[in-house]
Amino acid sequence: MFDYPRIADDHVNAKLLAERLATCPAVRPLAPETNIVMIDLVRPGDTAETVIPRLAAAGVLVVPFGTKRLRAVTHLDVTRDDIDRAASIITTTLT
Numbered sequence: 075m076f077d078y079p080r081i082a083d084d085h086v087n088a089k090l091l092a093e094r095l096a097t098c099p100a101v102r103p104l105a106p107e108t109n110i111v112m113i114d115l116v117r118p119g120d121t122a123e124t125v126i127p128r129l130a131a132a133g134v135l136v137v138p139f140g141t142k143r144l145r146a147v148t149h150l151d152v153t154r155d156d157i158d159r160a161a162s163i164i165t166t167t168l169t
Contacts, residue, residue: 080150084109087148087157094161100168101144113144117168125168132163 088111092103095113100120104112113136115125122138129136139145148157 081109084148084150084152087152087154088146090154091146091148091157091161094158095164098161098165098169101164109148111146111148112139113146113164115142115144115168120168128167129164132167134160134163134167 085106085108088106088109091111092106095101095103095111100115100117102114102116104114106112115121121141122144123141125144126136126138134146136144136146146160152160
């Protein structure tokens, strides 16, 4: 059974991730409506295929959602500190 009060935290964390990534010149996050954040890669040489392994090696797991789009999901195992750390890792790794 779902913990509905908890899912609200996931939605807040998704919005926080998108806000943190909005300052990264290498990506353009879409405003999330749920706990899913779509992240568009804006640099010409970056693709999901080349970026995902780099992020995984740095500790951030995302999945491809197209050639130039990544999908990140917040869930009960992701804390606010994890969001800050993930945004920092994405920014550092991709710029």
